[in-house]
Amino acid sequence: MEQTFGERVRFIRRRRGMTQTDLARALGCTVQTVVRYEGLRLEEVKPAKVKEIAAALKVDESELTGARPDEGEEQINILTRGLRRMSPEQRESVVKLVMAFMDNQQLLPEEDDGEDEDE
Secondary structure (H helix, E strand, O other): EEEEEHHHHHHHHHOHHHHHOHHHHHHHHHHHHHHHHOOOOHHHHHHHHHHHHHHHHHOOOOHHOOOOOOOHHHHHHHHHHHHHHHHHHHHHHHHHHHHHHHOOOOOOOOOOOOOOOOO
């Protein structure tokens, strides 16, 4: 059975180690309001509120709405969120690793040396 919006909010909040009080503080609302959100269906929530709750939980809105972005998009979103949490040194290491992989797989665009091949 498909989870409701409220069930997703509760699940993600718990997964992130947040209490209802923590989420209420992040949203600037009362605990009672968070309790109410955790009992709602998606059609009962305004899009702006979905966006606000997703930001407070630090997740993509699709995780709250149950929308299924294409697999590639979701993987990019996961990587992007992970990169944002890394130190600059960690990000640099990941970029080097990905660039080496892409080079090995011949996925990098050809470098333009500025000269025409016809000359």
